[in-house]
Amino acid sequence: MEVILLERIEKLGQMGDIVRVKPGFARNYLLPQAKALRSNKENLALFESRKAQLEAANLKRREEAEQVSAKMEGLNLLIVRQAAETGQLYGSVTGRDVRDAVREAGYDIERRQVVLDQPLKEIGTYGIRIILHPDVSRMINVTVARSVEEAERNAKAAAKAAAKAEAAADATEAFEAEAANA
Numbered sequence: 001m002e003v004i005l006l007e008r009i010e011k012l013g014q015m016g017d018i019v020r021v022k023p024g025f026a027r028n029y030l031l032p033q034a035k036a037l038r039s040n041k042e043n044l045a046l047f048e049s050r051k052a053q054l055e056a057a058n059l060k061r062r063e064e065a066e067q068v069s070a071k072m073e074g075l076n077l078l079i080v081r082q083a084a085e086t087g088q089l090y091g092s093v094t095g096r097d098v099r100d101a102v103r104e105a106g107y108d109i110e111r112r113q114v115v116l117d118q119p120l121k122e123i124g125t126y127g128i129r130i131i132l133h134p135d136v137s138r139m140i141n142v143t144v145a146r147s148v149e150e151a152e153r154n155a156k157a158a159a160k161a162a163a164k165a166e167a168a169a170d171a172t173e174a175f176e177a178e179a180a181n182a
Contacts, residue, residue: 001026002039004047007058008134009035015058016051065133068107072130075140077101078151083123092119093144098128101142120144125158 001023005013009030013019018039021030030036037043047054079101082090095114102109115129115137123144131137145151 003030003036004039004043005030005036006047006054007035010134015054016047062133062135065136069132069136069138072107072138072140075102075105075107075138077105077140077142078148079142079144080147080151081123081144083146087123089121089123089144092121093142094119098142102130102140125154 002018002020003026005015005017005019008014012021026036026038031038037047077098079093079097081093084090095111095116098114098116099109099111102114109130109132113131115131120126120142123146125141125143127139128142129137129139143151143154145154
């Protein structure tokens, strides 16, 4: 089935593109969410008449998303869950849990904006992508821990390890520079 895209769809096309998609994808996702129109002469004429209006609305939403993205810069979230001594969680952390944590931090997002390939099932720090607009996304750090104290301990240990690795890299560069000059 051919459709006219009304907004940018990742891995599919830009606004105004006429693309061929499977009928179920068009019927169940693109058409009900007003992300596309069926490709025919009437809808093509309708799109051309509304194109400037759609582009202006899309630009406004993008600017708002970029402002929110700038505010989210460096956002680190902590999710506390029960876990075994081996680090395996009793249960998992899903997109809904991440959405709730982001909302507690003061940002209004939907669950579908959180990109999780699979649920988080172990303690640790994860980089999670938040899609604010089809053209704007932001990576945030989510730390899953047994307690707030454990998360702080792990953050300090990670900072020390990063500083030690940076110092080792600097020493290696200095040694290589000396060896090159000799």
